[in-house]
Amino acid sequence: MTSSLLRGGVATLALFAAAAAPATAQNARIPVETYRLDNGLRVVLSPNAAVPTVSVNVWYDVGARDEQPGRTGFAHLFEHMMFQGSQNIGRGDHFKLMERAGSQNFNGTTDYDRTNYYQTLPANRLNLGLWAEADRMRALAVTEENFRNQRDVVKEEKRQRVDNSPYGTALRAMIGEAAYSPESCFGYAHISIGSMADLDSATLDDVRNFHSTYYRPENATLTVTGGFVPAEAKALIQRYFGAIPRGTAAIPRNSCTQPFTKLPVRREFTDANAQLPAVMATFGLPAAGDKDMAAITLLNAILTDGESSRLNDRLVKRERAAVQMVPLFLERRGPGLAMYFMVANQGVGAEKLEALFDEELARVRDGGVTEAELARARNRLRAGEVLQRQSPHGLAEALQTGVHFHGDPNWVNRSLAPYAAVTAADVQRVARQYFTNNNRALAVIAPAAAAKD
Structure with a gap:
């Protein structure tokens, strides 16, 4: 009885949860090399020759905290949009490519402080993971059709996992506007999945502007771990990511001052x-x-x-x-x-x-x-x-x-x-x-x- 009763509430917790907690332990020292491409992309490498797989992991420095009043839900929407195709990958084909290459762990998630995309692949398919991430960083298919389709998907997700989930309405408030002050800390005071009214009123230009503002190499970190040779990985990274242009405008950031003035x-x-x-x-x-x-x-x-x-x-x-x-x-x-x-x-x-x-x-x-x-x-x-x-x-x-x-x-x-x-x-x-x-x-x-x- 307990598991069935609480399934909805626990699922709702998963929707709101932040990224995994920061690291807390050391054994042997982990090798870490970091550098930047000329376009600003930060690269972090950690090779381990004993591992037969590699992880290609991209974090964009954008999340719900970067959204403005009247324009919420865009960060989560783009998590969905990133799987709807790019210049060389068809709609939904990212998943198919990874599966065919032997990956059993690939996805994307949205948090208040970042949006991430990842895949773990056999070590000899590192090139595929890097090529696919570069293709959607450079030339995502931000079309009216994809926008409308994924907006409907997000709305249904919210209905199922928040609006109609046991305790969902209270949870939404308790980690948002009930705890944080919307006036001084809007970025954390609203629900990360966004307002459906905001998404309904959004235009394709709004969505494209959000993408061009935040989805750019100097606002991203590419991390590669596992069984790879660093020199080979660097050459592939330069080949696939090196020509992606920087953005031109400054990246806006929300402030969060005096966040808890509403408490108790x-x-x-x-x-x-x-x-x-x-x-x-x-x-x-x-x-x-x-x-x-x-x-x-x-x-x-x-x-x-x-x-x-x-x-x-x-x-x-x-x-x-x-x-x-x-x-x-x-x-x-x-x-x-x-x-x-x-x-x-x-x-x-x-x-x-x-x-x-x-x-x-x-x-x-x-x-x-x-x-x-x-x-x-x-x-x-x-x-x-x-x-x-x-x-x-x-x-x-x-x-x-x-x-x-x-x-x-x-x-x-x-x-x-x-x-x-x-x-x-x-x-x-x-x-x-x-x-x-x-x-x-x-x-x-x-x-x-x-x-x-």
Whole structure:
């Protein structure tokens, strides 16, 4: 019952989730070489001759944070448009080319801080991945037909995964306009999938302008990892990407000052798609590069990582007040969020969930965490990162995260140090500073049937 009941809500969380968390562990030093082409394209190479596959991974420095009022949804729309054909690749043929070449991992995703496109291929097909990415960077088919077709696809996606998903409306608010101030931080205050009214009013010229503004080599990072010879990869990269021209106009950026002026806030929702009451608590955080983020990340792990984590142990296992507790930790280039989504068990009211959640956070603020909890959190973060980096794709994403969130792909070789330096006192300090009711947006969701009773 639990999995079927919550499937929609968890799927909605996946739609809103940010990119994978930044790298957190080191073993042997990872080889990293970075350079730029004359057109500004940043290239990051990390060869490993023992691996039979390669990952070709492109991050464009554009996401929902770059959208303007009245023009939302364009970043996500272009994730779809990038698979609708280019000068030498027909509509939908990108997937076919990758499959025929033996790839089992290729896609694109949109976040607030970036849009990425990737494929993992047999090492001898590196040329295909580079050629395909260069073709759509240089000559994407931004046509009226493709625009209208993909706009309809996005609208249907929103209807299914947000509008008609259990708890979707509340979730959209709790990681957007309820937490962030739309006046001072619009980029993070709106839903990344966008407003359908904005997309309906958009013209082909609007869409082409967005593409020419952000989809250009000097606003992109190409990362290649896995079993390749660097000299051969460099020659292919120059061959396919070198002649793509720079953009001419400056790239506009939104600012995000005083993002959490609306906090604290409490919202109540009635949800026709929900069967059980729920509570969402969202806390404002600093940017990914802030000195406090290591302690905050470890605190979040202590609260949520694994069945014996504090919140799961108290709310789900011991009290049986929640059928599930799902965290959403949004580490961003600008101010981030920590959100905790709790669905009540049968016969349990939202008020009990809220009270138990508040008690657990108060325990950390007042009594701190143990050294054993801190060590366990560090070890789980390290294990997760080791697992991620075993694949070329996982390593490519970690390198991209280093570039975009920390300004250096070599961050992968020193990312553990901030976590090793965190003390139990640091964890208690950030709990007292950030995980307070005054820095919180709280949502209480009642099923429509219960609201009528």
